[in-house]
Amino acid sequence: MKPVTARCDTFWSVATIRELARLCGVSPATVSRVFNSPEVVNPKTRELVLRAAERIGYLPNESARTLATKRSFMVGLVWDTDHRRPGWRHPFFQDILIGLKTALSGRGYHLLMLATNDGGRPDAHLRAVRRHNLDGVVLIDNGTWDPPLRTLAESGVPCVSLDRPVEGPRTTYVTSDNVGGAAAAVRHLHERGRRTIATIAGPERTRPGAERLQGYRAEMARRGLPYRPEHVVQGDFYLAGGYAAMRRLLEAEERPDAVFAAGDEMAIGALHAIAEAGLKVPQDIAVVGFDDIEPAALVPPGLTTVAQDTAGFGTAAAEAVVTMIDGGDPPPPRVLPTTLVVRGSTGGPLRGER
Amino acid sequence: MKPVTARCDTFWSVATIRELARLCGVSPATVSRVFNSPEVVNPKTRELVLRAAERIGYLPNESARTLATKRSFMVGLVWDTDHRRPGWRHPFFQDILIGLKTALSGRGYHLLMLATNDGGRPDAHLRAVRRHNLDGVVLIDNGTWDPPLRTLAESGVPCVSLDRPVEGPRTTYVTSDNVGGAAAAVRHLHERGRRTIATIAGPERTRPGAERLQGYRAEMARRGLPYRPEHVVQGDFYLAGGYAAMRRLLEAEERPDAVFAAGDEMAIGALHAIAEAGLKVPQDIAVVGFDDIEPAALVPPGLTTVAQDTAGFGTAAAEAVVTMIDGGDPPPPRVLPTTLVVRGSTGGPLRGER
DNA sequence: CATCTCGCTGTAACCGGTTTCATGTAACCG
DNA sequence: CGGTTACATGAAACCGGTTACAGCGAGATG
Numbered sequence: 001m002k003p004v005t006a007r008c009d010t011f012w013s014v015a016t017i018r019e020l021a022r023l024c025g026v027s028p029a030t031v032s033r034v035f036n037s038p039e040v041v042n043p044k045t046r047e048l049v050l051r052a053a054e055r056i057g058y059l060p061n062e063s064a065r066t067l068a069t070k071r072s073f074m075v076g077l078v079w080d081t082d083h084r085r086p087g088w089r090h091p092f093f094q095d096i097l098i099g100l101k102t103a104l105s106g107r108g109y110h111l112l113m114l115a116t117n118d119g120g121r122p123d124a125h126l127r128a129v130r131r132h133n134l135d136g137v138v139l140i141d142n143g144t145w146d147p148p149l150r151t152l153a154e155s156g157v158p159c160v161s162l163d164r165p166v167e168g169p170r171t172t173y174v175t176s177d178n179v180g181g182a183a184a185a186v187r188h189l190h191e192r193g194r195r196t197i198a199t200i201a202g203p204e205r206t207r208p209g210a211e212r213l214q215g216y217r218a219e220m221a222r223r224g225l226p227y228r229p230e231h232v233v234q235g236d237f238y239l240a241g242g243y244a245a246m247r248r249l250l251e252a253e254e255r256p257d258a259v260f261a262a263g264d265e266m267a268i269g270a271l272h273a274i275a276e277a278g279l280k281v282p283q284d285i286a287v288v289g290f291d292d293i294e295p296a297a298l299v300p301p302g303l304t305t306v307a308q309d310t311a312g313f314g315t316a317a318a319e320a321v322v323t324m325i326d327g328g329d330p331p332p333p334r335v336l337p338t339t340l341v342v343r344g345s346t347g348g349p350l351r352g353e354r
Numbered sequence: 355m356k357p358v359t360a361r362c363d364t365f366w367s368v369a370t371i372r373e374l375a376r377l378c379g380v381s382p383a384t385v386s387r388v389f390n391s392p393e394v395v396n397p398k399t400r401e402l403v404l405r406a407a408e409r410i411g412y413l414p415n416e417s418a419r420t421l422a423t424k425r426s427f428m429v430g431l432v433w434d435t436d437h438r439r440p441g442w443r444h445p446f447f448q449d450i451l452i453g454l455k456t457a458l459s460g461r462g463y464h465l466l467m468l469a470t471n472d473g474g475r476p477d478a479h480l481r482a483v484r485r486h487n488l489d490g491v492v493l494i495d496n497g498t499w500d501p502p503l504r505t506l507a508e509s510g511v512p513c514v515s516l517d518r519p520v521e522g523p524r525t526t527y528v529t530s531d532n533v534g535g536a537a538a539a540v541r542h543l544h545e546r547g548r549r550t551i552a553t554i555a556g557p558e559r560t561r562p563g564a565e566r567l568q569g570y571r572a573e574m575a576r577r578g579l580p581y582r583p584e585h586v587v588q589g590d591f592y593l594a595g596g597y598a599a600m601r602r603l604l605e606a607e608e609r610p611d612a613v614f615a616a617g618d619e620m621a622i623g624a625l626h627a628i629a630e631a632g633l634k635v636p637q638d639i640a641v642v643g644f645d646d647i648e649p650a651a652l653v654p655p656g657l658t659t660v661a662q663d664t665a666g667f668g669t670a671a672a673e674a675v676v677t678m679i680d681g682g683d684p685p686p687p688r689v690l691p692t693t694l695v696v697r698g699s700t701g702g703p704l705r706g707e708r
Numbered sequence: 709c710a711t712c713t714c715g716c717t718g719t720a721a722c723c724g725g726t727t728t729c730a731t732g733t734a735a736c737c738g
Numbered sequence: 739c740g741g742t743t744a745c746a747t748g749a750a751a752c753c754g755g756t757t758a759c760a761g762c763g764a765g766a767t768g
Contacts, residue, residue, distance in 0.1 A: 014484065016724055027748045032726055042746060062485045063426065064724035066417040067753050074466070079455075089448045089648075097467075101433075105469030110482070112428070112466050113451075115459030128464070130368070131416045239652065268652050275654065294443075295649035298593065298622050300629065370754055381718045386756060396716060418755035421723050 015058040024052050035060060066133050075104055075321055076114045076137040078125050078149070090140065091264075091293045092310040096162065099314020100138060107322050109135070122148045129157055136321040139166065158324035160317045164207055165333065172330040174316045178208050181306035181338035182215025183222075185260045185288040188304070188340055190223050192347060194258035194286055198231035200245040200270060202262040209237070212262040212290060231256055235266045242269025250277050257285055258346075264289035264296045264305055271299065271345070287345040301344030309336040369412040378406050389414060420487050429458055429675055430468045430491040432479050432503070444494065445618075445647045446664040450516065453668020454492060461676050463489070476502045483511055490675040493520065512678035514671045518561055519687065526684040528670045532562050532644075535660035535692035536569025537576075539614045539642040542658070542694055544577050546701060548612035548640055552585035554599040554624060556616040563591070566616040566644060585610055589620045596623025604631050611639055612700075618643035618650045618659055625653065625699070641699040655698030663690045 021028040026045060033041045034049045041049075052058075066072045077100070090096070104111055114128050114137075121127065125148060129137060136158035139149065153159050153168035161173040189197050199216045202209025213232070220227060230252045235241040242261055246269065249256055261267035267289030274285055281287055281301060289296060292307035316334045323331055342349045375382040380399060387395045388403040395403075406412075420426045431454070444450070458465055466488065472478035479502060483491060490512035493503065507513050507522035515527040543551050553570045556563025567586070574581060584606045589595040596615055600623065603610055615621035621643030628639055635641055635655060643650060646661035670688045677685055696703045 014724095017726095018724075028725080029727075029749080030747060033747090036726080040746075045746080059481055059485050061421065061487070061724050063417045063420040063487055064753090065726075067415065067421055067724080067755085068726040070753080072417065077467075094443045094447045101467055101469065110466055110469050110486075112464055113431075113455055115455065115464050127413055131413050132464075133415070133417055265652070272654065294647070295652045298619070298649045299653050300626065368754095371756095372754075382755080383719080383757075384717060387717090390756080394716075399716085415754050418723090418753070421725085421754085422756040424723080 014061070015056045017058075017060070020049070020053055020056065020058045023056070024049050070133055072133040072135055073108055074110045074112045074132065074134050075318075075325075076112050076125070076129055076132075076134045077140065078114050078137055078152070079140040080116055091291050092308065092313065093140070095310035096140065096314045096317075099311035100318050101314070102311075103315045103318030104322075107318070109318075109322065123151055125149070126152045126155055126157075129155075135325045136160070138162070138317050138321060139164075158321050158330075160320045160324075162313055162317060170324050170330055172320050172324075172333055174313055174320065174334045174336065175207070176308045176313075176336050177338050178211035179215035179218065181290060181308075181340075182212040182260065182262070183219035184338065184340045185290070185306055186216055186219035186223070186225075188342070188346065189258040189260065189286055189288060190225065192258075192286060195225065196228075196231070196254060196256045197225060197258045197260060198228075198233070198249050198252075198256035200233055200235040200242055200249070200259060200261040200266050202235060202237050202266075204234075206237075208290075209262060216260055228252075228254070235262065235269075237263045237266060239265050239269040239272075242266025243273045244269075246270035246273035247277075250274070250279075255285075258287070259285060260288045260290075262290050264291045264293045264303060267303055267305065267345075268295060268299055271303070281345050282347045286347065288340075289345075292341055296341075297343065302348070304343045304346040305341055307339045307341045309338070312336045368415070369410045371412075371414070374403070374407055374410065374412045377410065378403050424487055426487040426489055427462055428464045428466045428486065428488050429672075429679075430466050430479070430483055430486075430488045431494065432468050432491055432506070433494040434470055445645050446662065446667065447494070449664035450494065450668045450671075453665035454672050455668070457669045457672030458676070461672070463672075463676065477505055479503070480506045480509055480511075483509075489679045490514070492516070492671050492675060493518075512675050512684075514674045514678075516667055516671060524678050524684055526674050526678075526687055528667055528674065528688045528690065529561070530662040530667075530690050531692050532565035533569035533572065535644060535662075535694075536566040536614065536616070537573035538692065538694045539644070539660055540570055540573035540577070540579075542696070542700060543612040543614065543640055543642060544573075544579065546612075546640060549579065550582075550585070550608060550610045551579060551612045551614060552582075552587070552603050552606075552610035554587055554589040554596055554603070554613060554615040554620050556589060556591050556620075558588075560591075562644075563616060570614055582608070589616065589623075591617045591620060593619050593623040593626075596620025597627045598623075600624035600627035601631075604628070604633075609639075612641070613639060614642045614644075616644050618645045618647045618657060621657055621659065621699075622649060622653055625657070635699050636701045640701065643699075646695055650695075651697070656702070658697045658700040659695050661693045661695045663692070666690045 017028045017031050021031045030041060030045065031049055034046050038046055101111055114125055116124055139161040153166040153171050156169050159166060159168055159171040163175050165173050186197055201213045204210050233245040233248050235245045242265060259270055261270055267287055270287055271281060274281055279285055289303050289305035292305045296303040296305050316336065320331050371382045371385050375385045384395060384399060385403055388400050392400055455465055468479055468482050470478055472481050475481060493515040507520040507525050510523050513520060513522055513525040517529050519527050540551055555567045558564050587599040587602050589599045596619060613624055615624055621641055624641055625635060628635055633639055643657050643659035646659045650657040650659045670690065674685050
């Protein structure tokens with residue numbers, strides 16, 4: 001064990017700024033300046049210090065730096081899984097996180113996943129933000145929008161929310177073009193010759209649910225397609241809800257020849273119901289979903305769907321939060337464009353189409 | 355704007371330990387003790403301080419605390435997406451993260467997502483660990499196992515790796531029972547009356563790939579089922595690989611009546627190939643996958659598969675890292691049990707089965 | 709009553725950076 | 739050549755905690 005221990009000590013030899021300064025025959029202040037405002041220090045000194053720093057493996061202690069400057073270069077990620085039904089997953093969580101991490105990392109920030117648990121206090125997040133001197137926070141869709149998060153947003157910390165507006169002095173949000181995406185879905189179906197386009201909507205109290213329904217209605221109206229109340233059924237964004245909704249649609253007086261589901265999981269549930277009824281997709285009924293979750297490509301015959309710019313969420317959030325951290329005004333809400341991905345459930349891509 | 359600013363200031367009024375001490379008429383040392391070793395301070399004083407702290411909203415500054423104690427109560431998460439092909443996602447990333455966050459949070463730790471980018475240095479992770487005084491790290495499956503990660507593991511930081519052994523003075527790892535899971539899949543198929551059980555293996559250089567193949571072989575041998583080289587085909591864990599592998603199997607001299615695929619995506623690829631050949635699942639060929647990814651439940655007729663204890667990964671990793679942080683010896687590698695989830699692709703659950 | 713112990717508390721140094729302010733030097737100008 | 743200016747640096751205070759050590763009073767003991 002001895003050599004191993006020695007090895008560790010070597011790696012962990014933490015050189016302080018004073019040691020480095022003494023080694024170079026300069027003052028700690030100068031060393032500090034070399035790293036923080038290199039332009040004000042004499043090039044020769046600068047080189048000297050940098051070389052020595054490299055040699056002894058000097059690394060500034062972030063805690064000390066944060067203590068002195070009150071800037072941690074850390075952004076908190078508020079992501080509560082608790083309110084959700086167990087097992088719930090955000091469809092794009094991983095992509096968002098990749099985008100967020102990459103963008104923040106590129107600007108010199110780290111991402112701290114905030115623990116919810118601070119002795120059971122409701123304002124655990126705000127407390128963590130203050131204890132750790134976080135420079136900003138990103139709120140990932142949190143189901144409920146409870147008072148503690150409000151407090152956080154109103155506290156003055158730069159705060160970017162995903163898919164949901166927040167109010168506060170230094171807040172903004174990022175969302176997808178739900179309206180436009182839904183409209184594109186309807187347009188696609190219409191252009192493929194469908195006339196009777198039904199929709200399985202998401203819960204109206206959710207923002208994406210409401211907006212996608214709005215987009216559907218608007219595009220139907222724009223194209224002069226008739227609005228039939230019995231062709232708008234409510235789902236819950238889950239498989240079973242989509243299945244049930246589709247069965248209702250199949251019983252409608254006039255059977256639709258196309259369905260736009262406001263979420264992929266519901267769309268897949270609809271596929272099941274359609275297959276069960278002995279009908280063919282896309283021949284009898286075409287189906288379009290929303291989100292482009294992983295199964296969409298895997299489930300036969302392939303689900304046409306509206307894809308969101310998942311990594312863009314992370315990137316946009318990172319940009320916005322850094323802007324505010326740097327003292328800028330909160331940027332206006334960012335609405336990310338969506339893309340229609342055409343697969344088998346609407347007949348697949350035609351020549352010349354993407 | 356004025357009132358808003360004032361509002362912020364209120365929220366941000368950072369009380370220091372000295373102010374709180376003065377307010378209570380005690381010394382800062384006593385206040386510190388109230389929070390760190392309450393048992394040594396007089397109950398009356400303790401109550402006084404706690405009450406005052408609550409009243410003025412005192413929160414200890416973690417940077418100062420870390421600076422003084424060299425413990426940050428933060429664990430780093432090393433998660434490199436870079437080496438992977440773009441768009442690659444870890445099948446359980448979100449569940450692992452939930453487990454990890456919850457378990458760490460319960461023990462008073464936060465999770466810091468380590469940025470890869472430290473001026474392009476290869477040892478960015480170790481540098482970040484040292485700069486931020488991280489107490490430990492968790493390595494999430496990182497594709498390649500490159501030297502910088504080795505350096506990190508050997509540096510003496512408590513280090514838990516997922517699904518892959520690491521070597522270092524204070525390291526351990528968590529993995530699933532791949533061998534047992536594969537064996538369970540074979541047993542299940544055999545018990546359902548299948549005799550000619552083929553397998554679509556994962557790349558042999560990956561640990562799960564190798565172990566699942568091993569489990570398949572062992573169980574086949576144990577049950578006296580013949581080993582046929584042409585019934586063991588190599589896949590790549592992806593859809594297309596599974597599809598291609600299945601087509602090879604269908605061309606085999608003796609057509610298998612069951613297939614165990616070492617990954618769900620490959621299994622789904624196999625389902626496509628089987629359907630294309632005009633065969634029925636499970637009547638003609640039964641299929642079992644591995645991982646229980648989300649699409650497994652959604653793709654008809656439902657994929658029987660070996661589920662891993664995804665959240666358990668996070669929990670186990672958290673336990674292990676905290677043990678080591680607390681000075682304990684590295685716990686032995688943890689092998690998490692797997693569960694067979696029976697769905698339509700092997701005929702669905704029978705009475706009395708789960 | 710002297711002494712010892714125990715429980716509680718305060719003083720002050722320390723953790724490792726940053727930053728204000730003062731100072732010294734060299735260059736520039738009239 | 740005296741005076742101004744720009745540049746480079748150092749001394750020292752400060753950020754907000756922790757903790758070794760010393761001290762004090764009350765109760766126990768001989």
